Amino acid sequence: MLLLGIDIGTSSIKVAVVDAESQRVLSQAQYPEEESLITALQPGWAEQSPEMWWDHVLHAFDACKKTGKFNPHDISSIGIAYQMHGLVLVDKEQQLLRDSIIWCDSRAVELGNAAFEALGEAHCLSHLLNSPGNFTASKLAWVKQNEPETYARIDKFMLPGDFIAMKLTSTITTSISALSEGIFWDFQTNSVSAALMDYYGFEHSLIPEIKPVFAEHGRVSSPIAQLTGLAEGTPVTYKAGDQPNNALSLNVLQPGEVAATAGTSGVIYGVSDQLAYDPQSRVNTFAHVNHTEEEKRLGVLLCINGTGSLNRWTKNLFGSSVSYAQMNAEASRIKIGSEGLRILPFGNGAERMLNNRLVGVHFHHIDLNVHTQSHLFRAVQEGIAFAFRYGLDIMRSNGLNPTVIRAGKANLFLSNLFLEAFVNSTGVPVELYENDGSVGAALGSGIGAKTFSIPAEAFSNVKPLQLVEPSSTAVYEPEYQDWLYFLNKQD
CATH class of the missing domain: 3.30.420.40 (ATPase, nucleotide binding domain)
Known part of the structure; x- marks a missing residue:
């Protein structure tokens, strides 16, 4: 079938x-x-x-x-x-x-x-x-x-x-x-x-x-x-x-389970059984695909508008001859923190987690004698990872504390550098899967058509590819705090 x-x-x-x-x-x-x-x-x-x-x-x-x-x-x-x-x-x-x-x-x-x-x-x-x-x-x-x-x-x-x-x-x-x-x-x-x-x-x-x-x-x-x-x-x-x-x-269908994506936008999406909300509406709660009045399943969503879009913009800035693989390779040769270069990745519309403000993309501490395009490539991915950390801290303050985050091995999660920055900034391991939205939609149709007797049956052959665990949180923390200082200056 x-x-x-x-x-x-x-x-x-x-x-x-x-x-x-x-x-x-x-x-x-x-x-x-x-x-x-x-x-x-x-x-x-x-x-x-x-x-x-x-x-x-x-x-x-x-x-x-x-x-x-x-x-x-x-x-x-x-x-x-x-x-x-x-x-x-x-x-x-x-x-x-x-x-x-x-x-x-x-x-x-x-x-x-x-x-x-x-x-x-x-x-x-x-x-x-x-x-x-x-x-x-x-x-x-x-x-x-x-x-x-x-x-x-x-x-x-x-x-x-x-x-x-x-x-x-x-x-x-x-x-x-x-x-x-x-x-x-x-x-x-x-x-x-x-x-x-x-x-x-x-x-x-x-x-x-x-x-x-x-x-x-x-x-x-x-x-x-x-x-x-x-x-x-x-x-x-x-x-x-x-x-x-x-x-x-x-x-990710049951309370406490968490997924993430880093495509055009970046998202952390956790499932809860509580009708909970963020007092400032910086993260948003919607009915999950399996929500019913009798068995509540709410999706708590953190969205960052400008993740992959910023990475694409950076790639385009340096011409069609630069590939994402080349960007990742160059960025990996730069040490953690990009030698002080900080980038706020908020240039794709009003950011809900920043109270619907239009903040824009900001570059801080550019040193013309130090920073190269390789520093820029790294600072972009670190800035995106730091934005995820900022949003996850909001989710934590509202009671969502993931012990592992599941993500598809796609888009920015293809970059080992981004993975390193993500897990060490957030302190949460990432479990990677072969994953695609169109495949998910196909499996969803099978659940809806009762081709599968229970939802779990639709994923019986889906196995994790890789588990990436934090290893350098102490190194990343001061870099994140410095990034956070520049974000707070935008208030």
């Missing part, structure tokens, strides 16, 4: 076809090879075309088919993972009304802050588990306030994964997990937040039908079957944001 996983990333779309019995990847593809366009019409804005995502899905799936390693008709279910917090709007004909306002767009910060004040800190934190901040609900409020003609034509709002499921099935659904990540869900009443909907003046009809994450979210339509080669009626049985999906793909 074959499972199809689709991962709607900011940089690219990934597609994987997985054999359910062995959990072995039969075919996998990414499109495009170069990173997808993000449109910034004004500073702090970030938009992408959902039709671009769909076009890239078709290209990636076509590349998978061309390997000849599977028959599309043998795919029994489809799972979708997607970049979180984006806003997609369609009319009654399921036609797009505008480009998606994506996760790193900062235009709605002030609207969210005003909602936090008007609804009351105590209510927002105890009911929504977050400030409305810069999340999907506030993005929708921005459209209502600034583009009233567009708002008047909305039939349904969606998150990015909902849009791809709609294109496949012509059916629009959502989930409690999705609504919670948009800050629409009231955990005390276990329903859509009436207070938030009333405050923003949203019609309840804008909300799609609510389904469990692991459920049927529509079936592949006849036109799409003809277009793709999939069997008509193939069900979409799983949809989740990229970070809950990453946690699922690492079998």
Whole structure:
């Protein structure tokens, strides 16, 4: 039995076809090879075309088919993972009304802050588990306030994964997990937040039908079957944001388990069974993929917007001739601390863990007689690792104390230097796995379709590749404290 996983990333779309019995990847593809366009019409804005995502899905799936390693008709279910917090709007004909306002767009910060004040800190934190901040609900409020003609034509709002499921099935659904990540869900009443909907003046009809994450979210339509080669009626049985999906793909489902990623953004994601929240909403709590009213499973998420994006920016700065492997090799020849060069990696929108401030990237203590591009390469990775440490300390202050962090051996976790800086800055071992969001989405579809009798069965053949333990925490600690001094100066 074959499972199809689709991962709607900011940089690219990934597609994987997985054999359910062995959990072995039969075919996998990414499109495009170069990173997808993000449109910034004004500073702090970030938009992408959902039709671009769909076009890239078709290209990636076509590349998978061309390997000849599977028959599309043998795919029994489809799972979708997607970049979180984006806003997609369609009319009654399921036609797009505008480009998606994506996760790193900062235009709605002030609207969210005003909602936090008007609804009351105590209510927002105890009911929504977050400030409305810069999340999907506030993005929708921005459209209502600034583009009233567009708002008047909305039939349904969606998150990015909902849009791809709609294109496949012509059916629009959502989930409690999705609504919670948009800050629409009231955990005390276990329903859509009436207070938030009333405050923003949203019609309840804008909300799609609510389904469990692991459920049927529509079936592949006849036109799409003809277009793709999939069997008509193939069900979409799983949809989740990229970070809950990453946690699922690492079998992080139970309280106390923690996952991390360091791609375009950096995330630590821990699972809790408590309706807990950060008093300043610097880390955020959402319904995890396996959350129910009876058995609470909350994902506590720390996000750093500018991790891999800063590393990519640095690479591009020195031209196409410089590879990531070369950057890592050069950086490893520089001693810990980069000889005083400090970099704050916060140049990709408002940072939630810094109270939704637009801090930007900062370089400190550049010595023109000492520092080379190799120092810069190291200082970038150390600065990102120090940002993870800063965020993890916030999570620790809220009761999450991981003894090990699971991560996929991908993106920055491919760099031994970054791994060293991460584990020694945080003091927490990292367990590395062969891991990919599209594979996680495929396995999620198998859980939703009941191909697997229990979720753990989906990961029966998934084994850790490597355990990296701290060895130089005493050396890294003063370097982190010096970095922290410069961050605190930004207040």
